[in-house]
Amino acid sequence: MKNLVGGGMLAAALFCASTAQAENFTYEVTWGDVNMVGGIGADGTWGRGGTVSGTYVTTLADGGAINGTISCVGMDQAPSESVFALTLACDATREGASEATAIAYGCNYLGERGPDTALGCVGGIRNAEGDAAPRLGSVTMHWHSATAAHGTGQWYE
Numbered sequence: 526m527k528n529l530v531g532g533g534m535l536a537a538a539l540f541c542a543s544t545a546q547a548e549n550f551t552y553e554v555t556w557g558d559v560n561m562v563g564g565i566g567a568d569g570t571w572g573r574g575g576t577v578s579g580t581y582v583t584t585l586a587d588g589g590a591i592n593g594t595i596s597c598v599g600m601d602q603a604p605s606e607s608v609f610a611l612t613l614a615c616d617a618t619r620e621g622a623s624e625a626t627a628i629a630y631g632c633n634y635l636g637e638r639g640p641d642t643a644l645g646c647v648g649g650i651r652n653a654e655g656d657a658a659p660r661l662g663s664v665t666m667h668w669h670s671a672t673a674a675h676g677t678g679q680w681y682e
Contacts (some may be wrong), residue, residue, distance in 0.1 A: 547681055554595060554666075554673040563603075570638075571603040579672075581617065593619035597628075602611040610634055611644065626652040630666060644668040650678065 556579040560632035564573035576598050583591040604610075609631035616625035630648035646666040653659050666676035 527542070547679065549586045549677070549679050550583050551677050552581050552675065553639075554579050554581045556668075556674065556678075558673050566603065570601055572601065574598065574600045574631075583619075591619050592619055593622070595628075597630075599630075604638070610638060611646075613648075622654060624652075624654045626650055626654075628664065632666075632668070635667075643670075646676075650680075652680075 559575050560575045561575040578596040595617040597613045601615040611632040613630040615628040618625040628650050630646040632644040632646035635643040635645050648664050650662045662680040664678035668674040
């Protein structure tokens with residue numbers, strides 16, 4: 526599940542601008558340890574869940590930066606049972622914010638399934654804070670090591 530939640534990955538940029546215009550951003554996440562629970566199947570990896578938290582830095586199109594924290598829960602999916610190998614639900618909270626931005630990711634392994642394989646993720650974001658709330662958008666994330674991910678996103682007008 527490094528890659529479980531790892532993949533969830535992610536994530537963070539989302540985390541938050543407050544203007545009502547479309548806006549692109551990039552982000553980098555530094556993940557903590559993934560805490561795994563459960564798991565069935567021959568090798569114990571199907572239906573396995575986990576949690577992970579970390580910090581993020583989002584860079585907005587205008588060069589501004591936003592820092593914050595992210596927490597995710599995720600679950601592995603049985604092989605050939607869904608479009609994504611992992612699904613993640615995350616909350617990202619920027620410094621000084623009272624509410625989190627919600628993120629939903631779907632992730633797949635970028636190579637052979639396993640704890641050391643990078644994940645590629647796509648997802649949606651929703652921010653309920655600010656004058657333009659709710660704000661919706663989309664994100665991508667590349668969880669490329671046990672402790673690091675980066676991605677892109679766009680808030681929609």
